[in-house]
Amino acid sequence: xxxxxxxxxxxxxxxxxxxxxxxxxxxxxxxxxxxxxxxxxxxxxxxxxxxxxxxxxxxxxxxxxxxxxxxxxxxxxxxxxxxxxxxxxxxxxxxxxxxxxxxxxxxxxxxxxxxxxxxxxxxxxxxxxxxxxxxxxxxxxxxxxxxxxxxxxxxxxxxxxxxxxxxxxxxxxxxxxxxxxxxxxxxxxxxxxxxxxxxxxxxxxxxxxxxxxx
Amino acid sequence: xxxxxxxxxxxxxxxxxxxxxxxxxxxxxxxxxxxxxxxxxxxxxxxxxxxxxxxxxxxxxxxxxxxxxxxxxxxxxxxxxxxxxxxxxxxxxxxxxxxxxxxxxxxxxxxxxxxxxxxxxxxxxxxxxxxxxxxxxxxxxxxxxxxxxxxxxxxxxxxxxxxxxxxxxxxxxxxxxxxxxxxxxxxxxxxxxxxxxxxxxxxxxxxxxxxxxx
Numbered sequence: 001x002x003x004x005x006x007x008x009x010x011x012x013x014x015x016x017x018x019x020x021x022x023x024x025x026x027x028x029x030x031x032x033x034x035x036x037x038x039x040x041x042x043x044x045x046x047x048x049x050x051x052x053x054x055x056x057x058x059x060x061x062x063x064x065x066x067x068x069x070x071x072x073x074x075x076x077x078x079x080x081x082x083x084x085x086x087x088x089x090x091x092x093x094x095x096x097x098x099x100x101x102x103x104x105x106x107x108x109x110x111x112x113x114x115x116x117x118x119x120x121x122x123x124x125x126x127x128x129x130x131x132x133x134x135x136x137x138x139x140x141x142x143x144x145x146x147x148x149x150x151x152x153x154x155x156x157x158x159x160x161x162x163x164x165x166x167x168x169x170x171x172x173x174x175x176x177x178x179x180x181x182x183x184x185x186x187x188x189x190x191x192x193x194x195x196x197x198x199x200x201x202x203x204x205x206x207x208x209x210x211x212x213x214x
Numbered sequence: 215x216x217x218x219x220x221x222x223x224x225x226x227x228x229x230x231x232x233x234x235x236x237x238x239x240x241x242x243x244x245x246x247x248x249x250x251x252x253x254x255x256x257x258x259x260x261x262x263x264x265x266x267x268x269x270x271x272x273x274x275x276x277x278x279x280x281x282x283x284x285x286x287x288x289x290x291x292x293x294x295x296x297x298x299x300x301x302x303x304x305x306x307x308x309x310x311x312x313x314x315x316x317x318x319x320x321x322x323x324x325x326x327x328x329x330x331x332x333x334x335x336x337x338x339x340x341x342x343x344x345x346x347x348x349x350x351x352x353x354x355x356x357x358x359x360x361x362x363x364x365x366x367x368x369x370x371x372x373x374x375x376x377x378x379x380x381x382x383x384x385x386x387x388x389x390x391x392x393x394x395x396x397x398x399x400x401x402x403x404x405x406x407x408x409x410x411x412x413x414x415x416x417x418x419x420x421x422x423x424x425x426x427x428x
Contacts, residue, residue: 012399012409012425013228013399013400013402014227014228014399173387173423175409175410175411175425176409177399177402177403177406177407177409179401179402179403179406180403185226185227185228185391186227187393188227188391188393189391189393189394192391192393193391195226195389195390195391196389196418197389197416197417197418197419197420197421199416200414200415200416200417200421201414201416202411202413202414202415203411203414204410204411205411206411207411207414207421207423209387209421211226211389
C-alpha cells in the first residue's frame with residue numbers, strides 16, 4: 001500500500017494562501033509569491049500545459065517532478081476543486097482547465113452530491129459526500145500501490161493530520177511573509193503529532209523540508 | 215558598523231514558546247522541545263556553564279557557536295530578562311544565573327527604571343525605559359563594529375522587523391508542533407518586509423535557515 005502525504009508551498013509565516021482569497025485571486029493577496037520558485041521550473045510548465053521548454057531544470061525542478069511521480073490519487077476540498085461564489089452548477093468543472101495537472105482520480109470533499117466529472121489527460125473528479133474517512137478509503141483503493149496525496153486546503157490537511165492518517169509531508173518554505181490568510185499548521189495541538197525530519201534542501205528561492213509523521 | 219540580527223528556535227508551526235508560559239516553565243508547555251537540538255551540543259553546555267564535555271560536536275554545535283561569535287550587544291524584552299509574577303525588585307537579577315550566557319552589554323526594554331546590573335563573565339544588564347529605538351542606539355554604540363542581536367521575545371523581534379531595523383536572521387525550525395503560544399512571525403503584513411534566503415542547512419533534529427532582509 002502507498003503512503004498518504006501532502007506537499008505544499010507555505011510562506012515563512014506559515015500561510016498556504018494570503019488574505020482575501022477570491023475567484024479572481026484564488027491564492028489571496030500576494031499568495032502567488034509563495035509559489036514563484038515552482039512557476040519558473042520546466043516541470044511546472046509541462047504539468048500545466050505551458051510547454052515548460054524555457055523553464056529552469058535545476059534541483060527545484062526535480063523536486064517539482066518528484067512530488068507527483070508516485071501519486072495514484074488525490075484528495076482535495078471543495079474550494080480547491082473550484083468553489084467560490086456561484087461556482088457549483090453541473091457545467092462548472094473547477095478551475096484547473098480542461099486538462100488538470102492530476103492525471104489520476106481526484107476525490108473532492110463536498111456536501112453536494114454530483115456525478116463524476118472526467119477530464120482530459122486522465123483526471124476524473126469524484127465528489128465524496130460521506131466524509132474524509134470515506135474519501136481516503138476510496139482514494140487508497142484507486143491508488144493501489146501508489147500514494148494518496150492530500151492537495152488542500154489547510155482545513156482538509158489538518159483534518160487528516162489530526163486523524164493520524166498522514167505518513168509524510170513536504171513543505172516548500174518561501175522567504176515571503178503574507179501576514180494573514182489560511183495557516184497550514186494551526187490548531188494542531190501540543191504532543192499529538194510527532195515528526196521527524198527526512199531531509200532539508202536549500203535553494204535560493206525556497207527551502208524544501210520533508211517530514212515523516214511518527 | 216555591525217549588523218542587527220536575531221537567531222531563534224521555532225516550532226514548525228511558528229512558535230518561539232509554547233502555551234502557558236510561567237515562572238516554572240518559561241518556555242511554556244513543551245517549549246523546551248524546540249531547543250532539544252541545541253541543548254545536546256557541546257557549545258550550549260559550555261555557554262551555560264555545564265561544561266559541555268560530553269556534548270555533540272557536529273554541525274549543529276558549530277551553528278550554536280557561530281550564532282553568538284560576532285555579537286557585541288543584545289537587546290531583549292523584560293520577560294526574557296526575567297519578568298514574571300513578582301519578579302521585579304532590585305534583588306532579582308533575571309533567570310540567567312550568576313554568569314549569563316551573553317558576556318556583553320544586554321539592553322532590557324522595560325517601563326521600570328533601574329541601575330545597571332553587572333554580572334559575572336562580562337554580562338551587564340542595562341534597563342532602557344525610553345523605547346526600542348533608544349535601546350538600539352545604545353546597543354549599537356556598545357557593540358561597535360560587532361553585531362547587535364535581538365534576543366526576544368516575539369513582540370520585541372516583531373517591533374524591530376516592522377521598523378526595518380533587522381538586517382539578517384536565522385531560524386532553527388524544529389520538527390515539533392506546539393499548537394499555541396508566542397508566534398514569532400505574526401501580524402507582519404504582506405509586502406512590507408522582503409526577504410532572501412542566505413542558506414539552509416539540514417540536520418536530523420532541526421532545519422537551520424538564514425535570511426537577509428532586503
